[in-house]
Amino acid sequence: MNNFTYIRPATLRDAATQLGKEHGKVMLLAGGTDLLGEMKDDLRVPERLVAIKHLRELQGIRPGRGGVRIGAATSLVDVVESADVRRQAPLLAMAAEKVGTPQIRNMATIGGNLCQRPRCWYYRNNYPCFKHGGNVCYSATGENDFHAILEGGPSYIVHPSDTAPALVALGATVRISTGGRERSVPIEKFFVSPKQDPTRENILQPNEILTEIEVPAAPAGSKAIYVKEMVREIWDFALCSVAAMVTTKGGVVEDARIVLGGVAPFPYRALKAEAALKGKRLDQAAAADAGAAAVEGARPLAKNAYKVPLTQATVARALLSLA
């Protein structure tokens, strides 16, 4: 790992003033579980790290009317254990608990979980791909076992976050600050398709800091579940994951939110599956139909066709568990 200047600002404003106008030279350090690995592998060689995990403005879980506000530097373990999160948005607690290992959840932050870089092995091995400023995605014709089956191209990475699908399903909003100027963005608009820009996964500008996630309380009468399929049983990045939230009234589905992780370059909202479910009684047939609708339009690569039936079955199983 190259050495760097380490800055430990006292306030969010001080942190923001340290940030520059280009990506990569000055970087924010929160939990470090992704960034430090990238630096050890020389994927990132920042001249300056600005520490933000200790900042009070970015810490803590604040219950409010109709939801919770979570500071971006809040540890995942605190999200998992928060009584407020478990009461108001249990789907988020379920997803956060599926991240990494206990040590990772003690170290990593929820903001970092949303901003983490892809796990594609070409990217992680410093191939000169789109993510590293090149003009090719090596997975397209290479070893693509774990790559995108939906919305891929020109880069076929999958988004690795567990909390992101849950937060999209919950309809969360992220707050972004330059220290002086603030903006709020629906989390669905936070993530960037590779068709827009294959070099990055989110809209953050080099001088911006993700400060807070506003999570609305799950609707009354809703049930939710996060299911994650992995190569190993206990921890890994997702082969596919499903964040499903279903609101029923009189035994009929009034609203459904179905968001997939691990299968597309961003958390993928399965709108057709949601539509397929609405107005139906949630039974085996309806769950199966929604599973099939979720993977409609899937275009697997040479080595990841298995992800299509896996995702289809995982959606159906997740939904059926809510019946």
Place this chain on the structure above:
Amino acid sequence: MADDDRDTPDHSVSRRAFLKGGALATGAIGSTLLPETAEAQLPIATEPDPRRSVVEMTVNGVAYRKEIPNRTTLLQFLREHLALTGAKMGCDRAQCGACTVIVNGRNVYSCTTLAVEATGAEVLTIEGLATGDALHPIQQAFIQHTGFQCGFCTSGQIMTTKAFLDRVPHPTEDEARRALSGNLCRCAAYKRILESVMTASRLMQA
């Protein structure tokens, strides 16, 4: 089971004392060889190097203050600057758990924590568990069940167990399995590690 008739053996105390003495001796002898000291002997720069920082933290109840390069991980700091070699470097990528130590009550991967980020923290390593010559109940349990084969991952397994049992004193086996999931054992001594954790839970209540 044969393991269960073993008490805390006397030789474990002398072995531990030997190891600890060895580590301290290495620290003392090695002090002229360590990079930080070598660099300290260079002419004093007029401007402070922004790529170095002074870190202050408490490790096993002892306060330390040292100037180090910013890229120094907590694991390097413990092993190379404090000669506390109980935490091991396995993968160096936050995956295997051999480097696990406890920072402010939580088990973390010290290989993927910057030492500067631990400024002001209370750090507990395997060296801080025993009280004098009396092993910690978790250490006793791991010996009783032979909760290891080669032993390389053991200090990490024990530190995770410590952080876990401090929070969940009476775990179920399933809870213990999940709590230990961030510590790999390439010898696959998992069954005995789990037995050690469950016994440790009972010993700590006694």
